[in-house]
Amino acid sequence: MPARPSLVDNAETTHAGALAYLINDHDPHHGLAVATGYVNLEGLHHLAVNVTDGRAVRILLGASPAPGLSAMPLLPHFDRAIEGLRQDRNLARFPPSRAARLQELDIWLDRRDVQVRRFTERFLHGKTYLFGDAQDARAALVTSANLTNAGLSHNLELGLANYEPMVAKAAFEWFDGLWETAEEFKAELRELLFPDPGLIDPQTVYLRALLELFDAETEQPVSPLNTVQLAPFQRDGFRRALEIVRRRHGVIYADGVGTGKTEIGLAFIEEYTRRRGSHALVVAPRQLVRHWEERIERALLPARVVTYHELATDEQLTPSGTPKRARRLTIDKDVYRLVVVDEGHALRSPNTTWQRAMSRMLGGERKDLVLLTATPINNGLWDLYHLVMTFALHDRAFAADGIPSLRRLFVTAGANERDPENLDPDVLFPLADMVSVRRDRRFIETHYPNAAFPDGTPVRFPQPVLTTERYDLDEAHPDLVLEVVVAIDELNMARYRPSAYRIGGEPEVHEDTLSALLQSAVLKRFESCWRACLLTLERMLAAHDAFLAGWEDGFVLHGEALQAAAGQELDETGLAQWLAENPVEECAESVDLFEDRFRDLVARDRSILGRLVELLGQMDAQHDPKLKLLRSVIDKSPSQKVIVFSTFADTVRYLDENLPDPLGDRQRVTVIGAETNPDERSALLARFCPDTVVRPDYQPEEGEVDLLLSNDVLSEGQNLQQAAAVISYDMPWNPQRVVQRYGRVIRLKSEHEQVHLTTMLPEPGDLEEILSLEAAIRRKIKAARTFGMEIQVLQGEEEREIRSYARRLTDGDPSLLDETDGEGMSPSLSPEQMRSRLRRAFEEGEAERLRRLPWGIGASFRQGPGIPSTGQPGVFFACRTTTGDKYWRFVEAGAAEVVNSQAPILRRIDPGNALNVDQPSVDLEAAWQTASASIMEEHNQQAASAGDPVPVGPIQRWALEVLRNPLAPVPKDAEDAYLALSIDRNQPVRSALGAIRRDHESDLISLTEAAIRILEVVRSYGLRPIEPAAPLTAITQDEIAVVCWLAVLPAASGAGGHTGAGP
Incomplete structure (x- = not known):
């Protein structure tokens, strides 16, 4: 037997070893008394597995002050220590192998001879482990070591074990004095460590998972606005948009067409100008400037309104020599703190003059950007990238959110791919949710069924009635x-x-x-x-x-x-x-x-x-079957006011030249793109829809008209809801065009119960010929763009896609009206739907219960008919590391694949009303091992690469080399410019640097002149060095906790739904 321990320092002798010796060295009738200033689960478990001889145990819990905080009240210190126990408990409740240790502690604490009290009268600096009692004191270990795993084994501690009865007796008298004044704490400790979570069903676990996603943004208080009055759904959207802007300095507000995004812009203007005393700027298309000016004036708000072209020619935002360059902004650009952009999708293209001007506008002093658009994506995933980069300003803006590179994220999502089979827009789901608010018409109708505007008007859309009219050119x-x-x-x-x-x-x-x-x-x-x-x-x-x-x-x-x-x-x-x-x-x-x-x-x-x-050339208007059909459709329209849209200005001119005026009892106006200046356009629209374009009861001087001919310049932004009929004279070739055209009349506060939406199409056989050729041309475009890549262009794919869309258009599929952006932000998986579900639970009083649920809860359910869950069965884990990093994993049945993207996981774990499956045949331990290994691999790879230099593109690399070249002397403050360019910037900055590089390589400028111009780019775009994200530290499996889990089982045999093998 080794010698009795005397000096214990966790080097030669550990406290854990000393305690084990003392427990074995003293008969069970000699009790153990422990006083500790801090305790954790590992320390308690150490006692539970070592004191198994029925020995009476007294544990006195106190609180030790953190360095420099001894003047603080005592109870917060104790509560902080207890909170540490709560975290330990959460970590220990899953997987089953880890939970078994918690069960051992539960059994041990349930013993009558184990007592626990807490001492809260003073800070407890002394730590003791005593054997015996005051009448028969056997040993006293007095030490600096708390009852924790680190204190017992790893920390540099110092303790002395004394076996003199008089010394041990004095230690017991000290302990007993504290024990008598301490409070019973065993029941509270057991409730803390072994809480009863109540009934845990799949729906509870699903809500707890949603809480992991959205808790940080729920129930954020927003003071009511004084001037701008919002409907309930607008208030909720504005609240969330404000939170996004607070975190990201920008938001894409992408509610559907006709849902009142102007009101959201006005609410932001009031928030910034009235509450914060800041300046606000509105950027809008020319045709909407007057609308914004009138709304701002009516709301008594101060804000400057400019067109895109005025922004692009402002002398502060464009280089000298720019055509029509002038003073457009009346104050210094860095005085503004808010920029609201209507029809914000105009910034999807990175090389436009207004995108470059906006990049300069947002540089320098930090400003917040609100992009109002119903169609953030039209041409592909890069559209969303460029919109986000407009306010993100650099590639690593979301590094703290687990996105080390925005560009790499979009490449992973397939932004460079032209084959839809290679697209994975689900990769973008977390980012899209971080930066956007998006609720469509159906969402508002479903979740705000009885809502009303402040003036009492119901929140209601007119019912769309989609029809198709056919014409036969072969008649001519x-x-x-x-x-x-x-x-x-x-x-x-x-x-x-x-x-x-x-x-x-x-x-x-x-x-x-x-x-x-x-x-x-x-x-x-x-x-x-x-x-x-x-x-x-x-x-x-x-x-x-x-x-x-x-x-x-x-x-x-x-x-x-x-x-x-x-x-x-x-x-x-x-x-x-x-x-x-x-x-x-x-x-x-x-x-x-x-x-x-x-x-x-x-x-x-x-x-x-x-x-x-x-x-x-053999055709003429007199014998044009399509023109004849249009006259008939207008004549039969149930709406007095009718809008006719075409894609092409030449088509609108043809209609204007060949339709009688008036047509029946309908006089008309015609608006054609750039040919109609903004003032003339406003006057013409005021004649067609005076109530919505100007004000209710407005009487146009030249008289009101009931027919409007226009190309698609008016299909964005305008409120023409006095009309209840829209005719598409030609085929809208993508869903976004459908949404924009018909969105002029499917609007809130419409006086109409129904709106009639008509698309004119060729006879089926003729349409087939046109669609087949268009599909073949699209294949050529795709083939050209994939030139040099090993990507097969499938002949059937384009035809299926275009025919499917045409069939939906022909059949009057109303879901087309909600497809606002194509790939990337699919409405089929709506985070707003999930937020609404969580909000409803909160309204029913579930918020506190959900937040107080212990970690490690789980349930099981089966897929099947009527159950929203889709995809392969498996086990879902919502995890956190001990440092708070969040990870989600879904381990498919048989560990075939580990899914780590939120979107596909969310599709699989929605149980709907599914019943809980008791004792499912699922190997949770094996699934956990797979999930935790995946989490460790991802986390530790990021931790290992945290110190690596961040690569930038070739243009910026060249600029950095120029600034570091000793042959190009630059000012001392160029170091900030170097740091600012050491991280990937947006396309306007790269384009500006590219122009300098081309001039230098063409010997048009010297190296020194190139360096000076590079510094000017940094200055004019307001680029600043970026603070790096806090580095990650490597983790082990023991540092990963499971917040909740769900076992998703395949549908029962014969029940329909997914029938794959169970896990």
């Missing part, structure tokens, strides 16, 4: 559609693809893309209106004649072809945006550089174009 010319579609398909588009015929060259992707976009535009113009198509064909014919004449003179002028294409109204094809992002220059080259077949193919296309011009 037999087989017209077939002949035109076949001819367009035969076009080689060689005129727009010169690189494909350059001797020894390679085809350029951007030319293939352009040519396909242009071919698609010709087709869409034909579907819209024969006259609009004819005008485009005549312009293309002239361009081909010019090319062939140039060839005869020995040169090829091909940049001009792209510029000419830019002049076409082809925005629906995406061509305008493409050209903005891929600028081209005129280029005349010798025909000797090109293959002879280049000229032959252009001549062949010229012949096809001539045939098409001749064919469409």
Whole structure:
């Protein structure tokens, strides 16, 4: 037997070892008395597994002050110590192997001979472990070590064990004196460590999981506004948007069309100007400026309103030499603290002048940005990236939220992919929820069924009635559609693809893309209106004649072809945006550089174009079946006020020229894009909808009209709800266009019970021909964009996609009206639905119960009919590390896959009204081992790379090298510029640096001049060094706790639903 311990320092002899010796060395009738200033679960468990001989045990719990805090009241220190026990308990309740130790402690504390008291009269600095009692004192270990695992084994402690009866007796008298004044605490301790959570069903666990996601933002108080009056759903949205802005300095407010986003903008303006005493700026399209000015004036709020183009030409936000540069902002840009942007999706394109101006606006003194838009995504996932980067300002803005790089996140989501099979927008679910508020019409109707505006008006939308009207162009010319579609398909588009015929060259992707976009535009113009198509064909014919004449003179002028294409109204094809992002220059080259077949193919296309011009030239308005149908649809409309939308200005001109005015008893106004200046546009709209464009009971001087013809310039932002009918004269080629067109009349506070939405389409057989060619062109575009990659372009995929959309349009599918953004922010999984569910539980008094639930709770349910859960069965874990980092994992049945993305997990764990399954045959321990290993791998990889330098793109790397080059002397304060550029910035900054690099590489500027211009970019964009996120530290499995778990079981055999193998 080893010698009795005397000096105990956790080096040669540990306190745990000394206690074990003393317990074995003293008969069980000698009791144990422990006084400790701090205790944790490991310390209590150490006693439970070592004192198993029936020995009486007294534990006196006190509180030790933290260094420098001894002047604080005692009870908060004790409560802090007890809170540590609560955290220990949470960590110990799962998995089953860990919970077994808690059960051992439970059994031990249940013994009558184990007593616990707490001493709260004074701080307890002394720690003792005494054997015997005052009458028969056997040993006293007096030490600095608390009853914790670290105190007993690891910390640098110092204790002396004394076996002299007189000394041990004195120690007992000290202990007994404290014990007599202490309070019984065993019952409270057991309640703390072994709480009764009550009935735990799948619904409770699901709500607890939602609390993990949303608790930080629930029940945030917002003082009522004085001027701007909001409906309940707007108040809730505004409250959440304010919280997002507080955290992120920006928000994408993406409620559906017609839900009153203007009111949200006004509420922000009141919050900032009236409550915070700050300045606010509103940026809006030209056609909405007057609307904003009137609303701001009516609300008696101070705010400056400018157009996008005014923002892009303000002298503070644009470099010298910018055309029309002038003073647009009346005060210094850094005085503003709030910028509200209406139709904020205009900032989706990173290379526009207004995006560059906005980046400069938001630089320098920090400002908050509110983007109001119903369609944050239109062309792809990068749309959302550019919107977020507008206010995030740099790539690592969300590093503290587990997103080390925004760009890498979007690449992982498939933003570069053109094959939808390779897209994974679920990856973006957490980010989208962090930065956006998005509730559609159906959400508002469902969750606010009896709500009303402050003026008593019900929160109600008119019921949309979607119909399709068919026309047959063959009535005017037999087989017209077939002949035109076949001819367009035969076009080689060689005129727009010169690189494909350059001797020894390679085809350029951007030319293939352009040519396909242009071919698609010709087709869409034909579907819209024969006259609009004819005008485009005549312009293309002239361009081909010019090319062939140039060839005869020995040169090829091909940049001009792209510029000419830019002049076409082809925005629906995406061509305008493409050209903005891929600028081209005129280029005349010798025909000797090109293959002879280049000229032959252009001549062949010229012949096809001539045939098409001749064919469409036989048409006239008098015998146009589509125009005739339009007159009939207008005549039969149940609404007196009717709006007719078309994609193309040429189509609207044709209608304006060939429809009688008045048409029946309806006089009309016509608004065509840029041809109608803002003042004229406002006056025309005031004649059509005076009550909503100006004010109720407004009487236009020139009289009120009931028919409006317009291209899609008016399909964004305008409130035209006096009308109850919208006719799409041509096919809206994506759901966003459907939403924007019909959103002009499906609005809150509409006086109509129903609104009638009509789409005019060709006869089914003709439509099939058009759709087939459009699908083929889209495949060409996709193939061009994936050139050089091993990505197969599937023939059936585009046709399925476009036919599915056309079928829904034809069938009048009302769900189209809620598809506000395509991929990336799918309404099928709505965080707002989940928030509403959690809010409802809170309103029913469940908030405190959910928050007080111990960790480690779990339940099981089966998938099946009527149960929302979809996907593979398995086990879900909501976890936290001891430092508070949150991780979710779903281990599929048989550990086939570990899912770590929130969106697919949320789809699987919604139990609906499913019943709990008692004692499911699930190996929770094995599933936990898999989940925790995945969490450790992710966390520790991030921890290991925390100190690594953050890579930046090649343009910024070049700029950093210039600033570090000793041959380019720069001011001393250039160090801040270097640090500011050491993290990836948004596209406008990279573009500005790219222009400097090109000038330097072309020997237009010296190295020193390049350095000076780089510093000017940093200054003009207000770039500042970024504080790095707090580094992570590596963890072990013992530092991961399970907040809650759910076992998702497959549907019972024969019950339908998922039938995969159970876990």
